[in-house]
Amino acid sequence: MSDRVAHILDEVRRYHQDTQDGRGFVPGVTEIWPSGAVLDDEDRAALVEAALTLRIAAGRSARKFESAFARRMRQRKAHLTNSGSSANLLAVTALTSPQLEQRRLVPGDEVITVAAGFPTTVNPILQNGLVPVFVDIDLHTYNTTAERVEKAIGPRTRAIMIAHALGNPFEIAEVAQLAEERDLLLIEDTCDAVGSTYKGQLVGTFGDLATVSFYPAHHLTMGEGGCVLTSNLALARIVESLRDWGRDCWCEPGESNTCHKRFDYQMGTLPAGYDHKYIFSHVGYNLKATDLQAALGLSQLDKLDDFCAARRRNWGRLRTGLAEVPWLLLPEPTPGSDPSWFGFVITVDPEAPFKRAELVDFLENRKIGTRRLFAGNLTRHPAYVDREFRVSGELSNSDIVTEHTFWVGVYPGLTEEMIDYVTASVTEFVGTHR
Ligand SMILES: Cc1ncc(COP(=O)(O)O)c(C=O)c1O
Secondary structure, three states: OOHHHHHHHHHHHHHHHHOOOOOOOOOOOOOEOOOOOOOOHHHHHHHHHHHHOOOOOOOHHHHHHHHHHHHHOOOOEEEEEOOHHHHHHHHHHHOOOHHHHHHOOOOOOEEEEEOEOOHHHHHHHHHOOOEEEEEOOOOOOOOOOHHHHHHHOOOOEEEEEEEOEOOEOOOHHHHHHHHHHOOOEEEEEOOOOOOOEEOOEEOOOOOOEEEEEOOOOOOOOOOOOEEEEEOOHHHHHHHHHHHEOOEOOOOOOOOOOOOOOOOOOOOOOOOOOOOHHHOEOOOOOEOOOOHHHHHHHHHHHOOHHHHHHHHHHHHHHHHHHHOOOOOEEOOOOOOOEEOOOOEEEEEEOOOOOOOHHHHHHHHHHOOEOOEOOOOOEHHHOHHHOOOOOEEOOOOHHHHHHHHHEEEEEOOOOOOHHHHHHHHHHHHHHHHOOO
16 A cells, blocks of 8 residues: 555544544434444545545455455355345346256245245245245244244245344254255345354355345445355356356456356357357346445454444343333244344234334334334235235234334444433333333
């Protein structure tokens, strides 16, 4: 790094410090966001350094992030994308690749998923002409169970795609075993659960593919961004091809002939020797992220352990503080798991003398941000009403979540004072409704 760049970056770090909001927490005035990016002077400097080099497309930093993140997530390959939703689209679409031969999913095949969650865990199933099979969740963990997944398997079922709910792992070891026994492909949507473990193993390492989001609400951020993880090298090639326009060639931009056979291929009905750089083996997309995003991701990655520890601490403080409050169903980690929480989920007992809307209103008026468990029961949304899907069993808990559940934040930007104010506010509200 030149002296001039070092000087600029020092100035950027100073600017960061000078522009921090020095005002302390004022209960009822300071916003307590449910989630948000935690960005320090090094993050700001990393972004500016990337901008100074004018590395505006995906390049060196993107590759560096992919290797570092794959290592951190104990997977062989990570492919950076422009969002977690794109990562999900790539993961599901990869399962339809002709290169998987008879394991390939074809239109009409079923994918088991959860009814209560984020839409883009499910949308790629529909976008690929596949049929979602919705299963219900348990209250407290907000996850489905291996038993429900097993019951949902039908003659056309070929894959499972489930998210670890708000950081809480589902019974992924059991579901992975089931997938193996029944020859089903398995995708873990790990967008909300980076750093969570199940039976001592990192989530995202059990399935054939896993996905991550780097939107500001998530454990690491790049602004926008996402990632597909896998240790299956054949799937990794497919994901890369689909992400990069569907091309067959794997040379980085600016590179050529790394396979030493650039003009030696014959594929499809193309003339022999057609430039491999322009041979397309998939009907692909361009879902790449930029080096600016990756530079921020690299800087954030250094702090991942601290971020996860803060999420666990904040969740634990809320859980202890609210333990004795009546009429609330409090969250529980799935037995055997150590979640790196995304949020703190509360379900108002349907028999309570108050409604979710009243409690949420009370909290929001005190500047305590709340969110829903995403879509709640997706099958009740207009987007899905006339889509083909199957429901296995009842979706009664998904309906309870739709009507009675919300969550508050645990992200690392929250202080103990803020967490205690949330606890005191919930306790005060419930206390006035006995
Ligand atoms: C479980 C889950 N999957 C996928 C996504 C989509 O990620 P993105 O917002 O980066 O597209 C989210 C977003 O919060 C999510 O919570």
